[in-house]
Amino acid sequence: MSAAIFPTGRLGFRRRAVICTEPADIGPLRWSPALIFLIRHGQTEWNREARLQGRRDSPLTEEGRAQARRMGLMLRQMVAEHDDWLVQSSPLGRAHDTARIVCEAAGLTAPILSDDRLAELSVGPFEGMTRDEILAHTPQTEITPGWIYNIPGGETQEALRARLADWLAEVDETDGRRRLVVSHGIAGRMLRHLYAGEPLQGVPPPQDSVFRLRGGRIEHLGG
Numbered sequence: 001m002s003a004a005i006f007p008t009g010r011l012g013f014r015r016r017a018v019i020c021t022e023p024a025d026i027g028p029l030r031w032s033p034a035l036i037f038l039i040r041h042g043q044t045e046w047n048r049e050a051r052l053q054g055r056r057d058s059p060l061t062e063e064g065r066a067q068a069r070r071m072g073l074m075l076r077q078m079v080a081e082h083d084d085w086l087v088q089s090s091p092l093g094r095a096h097d098t099a100r101i102v103c104e105a106a107g108l109t110a111p112i113l114s115d116d117r118l119a120e121l122s123v124g125p126f127e128g129m130t131r132d133e134i135l136a137h138t139p140q141t142e143i144t145p146g147w148i149y150n151i152p153g154g155e156t157q158e159a160l161r162a163r164l165a166d167w168l169a170e171v172d173e174t175d176g177r178r179r180l181v182v183s184h185g186i187a188g189r190m191l192r193h194l195y196a197g198e199p200l201q202g203v204p205p206p207q208d209s210v211f212r213l214r215g216g217r218i219e220h221l222g223g
Contacts, residue, residue: 035177037212040184044060044064085178110180118167188211189204
């Protein structure tokens with residue numbers, strides 16, 4: 001186990017992040033009140049086929065586009081009540097397309113800003129493969145809790161955690177802005193873990209879920 005000190009955030013706090021060599025529920029960093037609406041991209045063709053995506057992409061399905069519209073409609077009243085929004089998205093196509101549809105349905109006209117730190121965990125050579133294909137190709141692979149962080153050629157838990165902690169440290173919690181953030185399944189779970197200690201393992205939430213991060217707590221608004 002090792003520890004790293006991340007740069008101070010806009011409020012001057014120095015955040016100490018413990019980096020573990022194995023997947024673990026490390027607990028949240030200490031954040032002051034913020035207001036972030038965190039969503040995952042809608043269903044894609046590879047989601048429907050149970051294929052790992054990582055940094056590769058596949059298009060949204062019709063259901064995925066419908067999920068994005070539902071999330072946008074869920075946020076529409078909040079958009080009407082506050083006119084200063086920042087929209088940030090993973091640069092991957094499925095996330096950016098979801099952000100565009102959500103903004104259209106919500107009546108949100110802010111530009112969509114891409115940030116590489118919000119991208120999904122890379123799973124290296126297993127991207128585009130189902131679990132059965134992975135086991136057929138590499139029978140020595142053990143699909144156990146945390147295996148996704150230990151793929152040769154993939155991204156580690158430590159690397160994912162560091163880049164997302166870096167993104168969170170830049171959130172200016174005093175500017176009065178609302179933030180719509182579009183990310184991914186594994187990356188989004190890590191963000192919620194860093195923010196409020198949500199477990200890193202477990203059943204993933206529905207793909208049209210909207211999470212409100214505020215005051216060090218997470219509210220599941222729907223999905």
